[in-house]
Amino acid sequence: MLNAFILIHGREAVLVDTGLPGHTRKIGKALATAGLDWGALRAVILTHGHIDHAGSAAEIARLSHAPIHAHEGDVPYLIGQKPLTRPTGWFGRIFRLTGMIERPYPKVAIDAPLQGAADATLSFWPDQRLTLIPTPGHTPGSLSVLTQDGQVLAGDLLSSGILLGGIAWRSRTQQPPFEEDTRHVVQSLQTLLDRGARRFYLGHGGPVSAGQVQRHVDWLIRHRL
16 A cells, blocks of 8 residues: 655665655565665655655664655654645545544654755766656655656655555556645646656556546646646
8 A cells, every 4th residue: 555666776776765664674675685785775765754655764764874865845744743634535534533644753854855846866877867856736845756767756646546556446546645735736747747757656556657647637627726
């Protein structure tokens, strides 16, 4: 039901999102399966500051000494402020009652904050560039990671599947349980499409194609704006 991603290049890697508190062991096991350890991490990128994406970030930073990249717009969440939880439907309303999304987690110190609408480029490897693009909407400081070949890790700008994508229909797009500003989500998704994103990897469900994302954008414009 929850996706984090390891981008591997030779004997080095970049981690995008860290899961819930306590998911460090799972990520360490995934690195080991690829023949890597914590020292292989060049960076940790947080798509946003919700507990299910940043909950293990502080522990992973301690283990790996990798810098943490996130947008300044979500710093309040990363240091303990409760996120705004604006449900998009019945599942979000029920999920909010559990209080899980508002649970505190170890505070995260950002080494390289993105500011405003400016992109940032990570060029660890001569033949691969990662572009960090501010994509607000799900949260004020949501960001997406775009690769040179049009793959994008878009966090929770959209989701797919039943109950956070964990059961079935993982290619059927929908709004995530919470969305702070739908108009900004539409703008952010369209920005990614216009910049050549062709396959979207999501925090919950997915992956989905650019065509599916465009249809989701069109649906949001018709039914949610």
